[in-house]
Amino acid sequence: MARKRGVTVFLDPEDLKFLKKKNSETGRSLSTLIREAVKNWIRMEKAK
Numbered sequence: 663m664a665r666k667r668g669v670t671v672f673l674d675p676e677d678l679k680f681l682k683k684k685n686s687e688t689g690r691s692l693s694t695l696i697r698e699a700v701k702n703w704i705r706m707e708k709a710k
Contacts, residue, residue: 671696 673681673696681695688695 669700671700
């Protein structure tokens with residue numbers, strides 16, 4: 663059974679600005695963008 667884990671992400675104001683810009687371009691929700699960014703970051707960390 664898959665359980666959703668809550669992850670706290672601390673963002674710089676700069677990051678937030680970038681995400682908001684992305685959000686208005688793509689029309690995807692901020693939480694989705696953050697989730698994808700975290701997934702990508704985890705992949706990059708694992709690949710190291």
